[in-house]
Amino acid sequence: MDKRRLLAGLALIGVLPAMAVGWSAYLVLTTWHHLSATRSALAEAQGDLSSALSAARSSTGRAGPPETGKPLLNSLPDFVIALTQAREHAAAARRFTGGADWDLLSRLPLLGEEAVAVRGIARAADELTAALDELRSVVAVLRTPVAGGMPGLTGLLAKLADAGLADSVQRARLRLARARAELIVVPGDTGTGTIDVARATALKEIDRLRGWVDKLAQIVVLPSLFGREEPTRYFLAFQTNAEARGTGGLVGAFGILSAGGGKFRIRHLAANTGLENATTSVVDHGPAFLSRYGPSATQLLSNSNLSPHFPYAARTWTRLWERQTGSRLDGAIATDPVGLARLLALVGAVTLPGGEQVTAANVVDLTERAAYARYQDPVERKRFLVTIARSVGAALTERLPGPAALPVFFQLVEEGRLRVWSRHERDQARLAVTALGGALPTGRGPYAGLVVNNSGGTKLDYYLDRELHYDLGVREGDWRRSRIRLRLTNGVPEGDLPKYVTYRMDRPHDQPAIGTNRLWISLYAPVGASLQAARIDGKPTSMILETERLHPVYSKLVELGPRRSVSIELDLREPYSAAKPYVPVQPLVRPQRTTVTCAGRSCP
Incomplete structure (x- = not known):
């Protein structure tokens, strides 16, 4: 057994x-x-x-x-x-x-x-x-x-x-x-x-x-912003990216967009001079913001959007309006002439009171170049631009496109040419996690953000070309080395340009060669990164280090002559992350050429 x-x-x-x-x-x-x-x-x-x-x-x-x-x-x-x-x-x-x-x-x-x-x-x-x-x-x-x-x-x-x-x-x-x-x-x-x-x-x-x-x-997220029966009102900023700012361009004109009951209206359209400057800050964005941008960024409309973080600009705009009128707004929206061109391609041409046609093909050139040549008097030029904004705005609100327009909406958001902020916490929390909200992200991961601010008061950024190459090195434990190459070119054409376009407000008694631009160039590096070396046109240089929303920001003021280029190269040590590299593009007139590689090869 x-x-x-x-x-x-x-x-x-x-x-x-x-x-x-x-x-x-x-x-x-x-x-x-x-x-x-x-x-x-x-x-x-x-x-x-x-x-x-x-x-x-x-x-x-x-x-x-x-x-x-x-x-x-x-x-x-x-x-x-x-x-x-x-x-x-x-x-x-x-x-x-x-x-x-x-x-x-x-x-x-x-x-x-x-x-x-x-x-x-x-x-x-x-x-x-x-x-x-x-x-x-x-x-x-x-x-x-x-x-x-x-x-x-x-x-x-x-x-x-x-x-x-x-x-x-x-x-x-x-x-x-x-x-x-x-x-x-x-x-x-x-x-x-x-x-x-x-x-x-x-x-x-x-x-x-x-x-x-x-x-x-x-x-x-749009219904809670615009689909309510009760009216909501938003500061509507028209940015002029011929003079670069962090969110795109100088606010050239503005209005108040009201939405409610399925209808949209734009009222109180005015040039940027229609919003008074404040003598004290209208909002507090924190000590890091104050250190980087100074008090004027929360007092003057012209300096209100130096940061690429759209909620900063939006809060400042709405508080400037509230200070001047006593009226509280629900939020703020921003767009630019390139964005208007995309929308005009949907709704068709708009006829101005004098009979001139504004189309998808000419609105960018008309507002960011031709207007300066046509009107030597800034008051007349601003009046003309407000007329364009009023006519185009009326056409857009009257000819609301159907869902087939959604691809254009997405394109505007992706390009940074449409941004929205809400003062209502729940709505803003939903906006903040989308590209529509225009927030500078605070998460870790590969990141390279080039931001240009015009520091000379010119309108020469209409001709600015930008290139960015971000090469991520191989993993070294918890870190990696990376290199970011920037190249900016002042493509201003030869020949006469209006004085208003080329005049350097920062040097009223010592004007440089006509067409010379002054740029405040900033590179937003990955959270936790540190700069190992920097070069301008191949020569070692130092960079100004500041911090914004956890990102180290490396900046340099550059004089860029007509038809000249400048190259900036940054060697970084950044925390290793398997996340996809993120390279946001500032919405200017000319597109930025961006390439991202991993150890010199295409990233997987």
Whole structure:
């Protein structure tokens, strides 16, 4: 009897490894099946949504509203079903990889790295599908009919306001961030091609979806700003980026935008001289701000937006208005002539009282170059610019484009040519995490922000070209070395230019060569970074070090002659981060040429 038990025991011991291998194979195959099914279901959902969006664009035309009583998205037959299937399969994959059995697999010498990678992919897939699940309510709203009598963007704002979708979208953004964080720590070179390709593909899709959800976050915050029945009022700044400022350009004109009951109006339009300077600061942005920009930045409209952090400028504008009029505003908005050109491409040409046409093709040149040549008297020129602002503003508020205009809205936000701030805490909290809010971020990660402020009072930044190259070095423990190269070129043309354009206000009795510009150049480095060396045109130099919203800021005042260039090179030591490099671009007239590399090669 004992002999038979011994033999049976030995046989069982011999079978156990085979059973373990079989169970491991079952776990791996089942998990991979669920992940593959998740991918297929997501592809089906994406295809259905893309078809519906294309149909919506076709039905609305270029800028026209959808037919009253019709849904914004007519057909999404498979989206919800496919999303449900993807959610179920992703959750199953996470369960299979979350137990003790999979943990044992991850410790094996031959399979460990692959098992860890698959577990990370499963967790990321679960977070990804959970993020999309949060957005079902958005799709449901878009499938309901547009309210009667409220077509176009007005109807869209009303629908989104009723639904209250901002919180769902924010939860989706957080889940996508967690999904990316799960994948970043997954090894990218396990040696198993299928796993490595799956990780790379998932990262690419998550980044694409994050961009889409970030745009959605910009939309769902709008109803609380402009979609209310009770009126809201905003300081509307028209920036002139021929004279650079941190948020774009000098405020050349302004008005008060009122919104309520589905209608928009612009009132109190005036040149920048219509807002009186204060003798004391109207707002306190903290000691670091005061040290960097001085008291005039919270007293004078002309210096109010030296910082690239839009909420600083917006708070100053609204307080200057309140000081002058006693009227409290709900927030502030900023745009510029390039932004107006994008919008005019949608609504069509605008005719001024004298018969002159303002179009998408000429509004930038007209407001930032030609007006200075046409009007030698600054008062007449400012009056002309206010006339343009009034006529274009009226056209935009009267010809509200439909949802087909949303791509232009997103373009303006991405380029920094549309910014919004709200004094209401809840609304501002939602704005602050979107590009629409224009906040200088305080998070850690690769960052290179070039900001130019005109320090001579000229209008020569119309001709300014900028280049930025950010090269991230290899990881050295918790750090990496990086190099940022800046190149700025004063492309002012030869020939006569109006004196108002070239006159140097900082040197009234000692004017330099005509066309010479004076620039305050600042590089916003990653949080926690330190400068190792700096060079101007290849020669060692020192930089002014200041801090703004945790970022070290390295600055230099530069005289830039006509048709001359200057190169600045900064060697940094920055904390290592697997986050994507972020290089914001200041919205000036000419686009900035930006390249980002990792150790001299394209970043993954």
